[in-house]
Amino acid sequence: xxxxxxxxxxxxxxxxxxxxxxxxxxxxxxxxxxxxxxxxxxxxxxxxxxxxxxxxxxxxxxxxxxxxxxxxxxxxxxxxxxxxxxxxxxxxxxxxxxxxxxxxxxxxxxxxxxxxxxxxxxxxxxxxxxxxxxxxxxxxxxxxxxxxxxxxxxxxxxxxxxxxxxxxxxxxxxxxxxxxxxxxxxxxxxxxxxxxxxxxxxxxxxxxxxxx
Amino acid sequence: xxxxxxxxxxxxxxxxxxxxxxxxxxxxxxxxxxxxxxxxxxxxxxxxxxxxxxxxxxxxxxxxxxxxxxxxxxxxxxxxxxxxxxxxxxxxxxxxxxxxxxxxxxxxxxxxxxxxxxxxxxxxxxxxxxxxxxxxxxxxxxxxxxxxxxxxxxxxxxxxxxxxxxxxxxxxxxxxxxxxxxxxxxxxxxxxxxxxxxxxxxxxxxxxxxxxxxxxxxxxxxxxxxxxx
Numbered sequence: 233x234x235x236x237x238x239x240x241x242x243x244x245x246x247x248x249x250x251x252x253x254x255x256x257x258x259x260x261x262x263x264x265x266x267x268x269x270x271x272x273x274x275x276x277x278x279x280x281x282x283x284x285x286x287x288x289x290x291x292x293x294x295x296x297x298x299x300x301x302x303x304x305x306x307x308x309x310x311x312x313x314x315x316x317x318x319x320x321x322x323x324x325x326x327x328x329x330x331x332x333x334x335x336x337x338x339x340x341x342x343x344x345x346x347x348x349x350x351x352x353x354x355x356x357x358x359x360x361x362x363x364x365x366x367x368x369x370x371x372x373x374x375x376x377x378x379x380x381x382x383x384x385x386x387x388x389x390x391x392x393x394x395x396x397x398x399x400x401x402x403x404x405x406x407x408x409x410x411x412x413x414x415x416x417x418x419x420x421x422x423x424x425x426x427x428x429x430x431x432x433x434x435x436x437x438x439x440x441x442x443x444x
Numbered sequence: 445x446x447x448x449x450x451x452x453x454x455x456x457x458x459x460x461x462x463x464x465x466x467x468x469x470x471x472x473x474x475x476x477x478x479x480x481x482x483x484x485x486x487x488x489x490x491x492x493x494x495x496x497x498x499x500x501x502x503x504x505x506x507x508x509x510x511x512x513x514x515x516x517x518x519x520x521x522x523x524x525x526x527x528x529x530x531x532x533x534x535x536x537x538x539x540x541x542x543x544x545x546x547x548x549x550x551x552x553x554x555x556x557x558x559x560x561x562x563x564x565x566x567x568x569x570x571x572x573x574x575x576x577x578x579x580x581x582x583x584x585x586x587x588x589x590x591x592x593x594x595x596x597x598x599x600x601x602x603x604x605x606x607x608x609x610x611x612x613x614x615x616x617x618x619x620x621x622x623x624x625x626x627x628x629x630x631x632x633x634x635x636x637x638x639x640x641x642x643x644x645x646x647x648x649x650x651x652x653x654x655x656x657x658x659x660x661x662x663x664x665x666x667x668x669x670x671x672x673x
Contacts, residue, residue, distance in 0.1 A: 301524040304549060308528045311545050312535040317527075320534070324527035331520075334612065345623065352627055360634050367642035387641060390652035394634035394659045401663045402630040405671065 236296045237332050239267045243291075243302045244325040251318030256309055257284055270294060284310050298328040298335075342406070349406040353399035353414040357421035364391035365429035388426060395422050450507035453582065461504060469500040476661060483646065483654030491658070498665055511582055514552055516615075518583035519608040521550035526589045539570040539593055556580050560590070570594060583607060622670040629666035633659050 242263040249259035261278045264271035270290040277287035284307060291303035302325060309317035364387050395418050403414025451458055473496035480488050525548050532542040544561045548554045556577040563573035574594035578587035585607040637655045646652060 297520070300549070301521075304547070305524055305528055308532070308545070308547070312532040316534050317531040320531045321527055324523060327523055331608075349627070352631055356631055356634065360638055363635060363638045363642065367638065368647075371642045371645065386649050386652050387638075387647055390641070390656055391634065391638045393656050394637060397656070397660050398630040398634050398663055401667050402627065405626055405667060 234336060235268055236299060237329070237336065239264065239271065239291070239294075239296070239299050240302060240325065240329050240332050242267050242271070243299070243306065244322070244329065246306060247302075247318045247321040247325055249318070250306075250309065250314045251322065253315055256306060256314045256318075257287075260284070260287070260306070264291075296332070298332045302328055346407040346410075349402045349414060350417055353402060353418040354421045356399060357395050357418035358425045360391045360395045361422045361425035362429055364388050365426050366432060369432070392419065392422055395419065448507075450511040453511055454507050456507055461507070465500045465503040468503045469496040472496050472499040476658075479654065479657050481650065481654045483651050483658065485644070495661060495665065498669075502668065515582040516608070516611050517550050518553050518581060518586040519611055521548050521553050522583055522586035522589050523608065524548070525553065525586065526592075529589060529593055533593065539574070540564045542593060543570065543574065553581070553586055556586075556590075626666050626670035629670075630663055633662045633666075 245263045246256065246259040249263070250256050257278050261275045265275040266272075273290045274287050277289075278284070288303045288307045292300050292307065294300045294303070302321075305317065305321050305324060368387065396415050399414040399418035400411050403411030407413070448458065450456075451461065473492045476492045476495050477488060480492065482488070484491055525546060529542055529546060532545050533539070536542055536545075543557065543564060546557050548557055559580070560573045560577035563576065564570055568576075571594040574590040578590035578594075581587045581590070637659050641647070641652060641655055646655065
């Protein structure tokens with residue numbers, strides 16, 4: 233179980249204990265002690281005698297929105313009745329648990345999408361490298377209008393740049409800050425394919441009109 | 445006169461945002477036409493017009509996107525608000541006390557609660573104050589929490605996550621639709637532009653730089669349209 237789900241589950245147990253008439257501070261100290269540094273800090277503050285609303289600070293500032301919301305509800309029990317908050321909060325805790333599970337599933341899906349984006353970047357690198365290397369050769373097969381301009385190394389450079397832009401954006405869309413991995417994959421494949429295709433690209437076509 | 449809810453919500457005057465949209469469109473047209481140069485030949489004009497139209501749409505749709513984001517965060521927060529209000533109302537039995545005890549974390553919801561508490565302290569009846577605050581909210585679940593609070597029946601509070609569940613499903617569907625679109629744009633735009641460079645024999649540094657700039661504009665626009673919120 234991931235840390236977020238485990239913390240929500242512990243906070244749910246706190247609500248259940250509170251609903252059964254147990255004290256919130258006691259339930260918190262018992263249930264969330266083992267829940268990472270945040271849980272340990274909350275338990276320590278409670279045992280040192282700090283008020284619940286203050287002790288829940290680390291959980292309220294938690295990166296997980298669900299943990300923070302559930303902690304805010306537990307903190308609000310000091311202003312009303314802990315038994316009632318415990319009873320009514322169970323449904324809410326179940327909703328938050330469902331959200332956390334949905335987020336977890338989404339994370340797994342995003343991992344698959346990021347892998348797809350990596351594959352796409354690799355294929356893009358290969359295709360653009362083929363086009364930039366062999367395209368000028370195909371385009372020069374013009375037997376009517378004389379000699380077309382010869383492609384310079386600029387085309388390979390520009391195609392590489394375009395590949396880097398596209399794969400970078402794709403990586404940023406899928407994996408955020410780790411977009412550089414997509415760029416690296418695309419440019420590596422690009423470099424390999426263009427070096428493999430280079431001998432083919434140096435082949436020159438003779439115009440049939442020139443053969444006597 | 446056409447009523448646009450997002451403009452009304454933020455109090456934006458339609459002529460002003462239209463003016464801003466036109467300015468952005470003309471600006472992007474001029475910048476793109478200048479940066480593309482002769483790379484696309486006769487197609488430069490139509491392409492710059494399409495980009496200008498997209499810039500116009502982007503400016504005009506910004507309030508709607510901000511509103512959608514607000515709605516999502518309010519809908520999520522309303523679940524906590526509902527649970528907290530339900531417990532507090534059962535204990536205190538007082539609508540005004542409950543409204544003053546609530547401390548939502550979402551900014552707009554917190555501001556609506558503060559306004560409501562202020563009105564109650566100024567002597568406005570609770571149901572009127574709650575109804576006014578509910579009207580200023582975008583999310584119907586958050587507004588419902590205020591209305592139920594005004595009706596004084598804690599049993600009327602539902603789970604409150606129907607709206608956020610619906611919004612999550614719609615975001616999921618958006619993603620399913622837009623992801624392949626973005627992948628297609630990212631995959632085919634460099635291929636098409638390299639082919640264009642090859643078949644028009646655009647091998648000069650300036651021409652290729654202009655094509656790369658154009659590709660950046662296309663992918664950037666695709667990114668903007670495909671990333672939600």
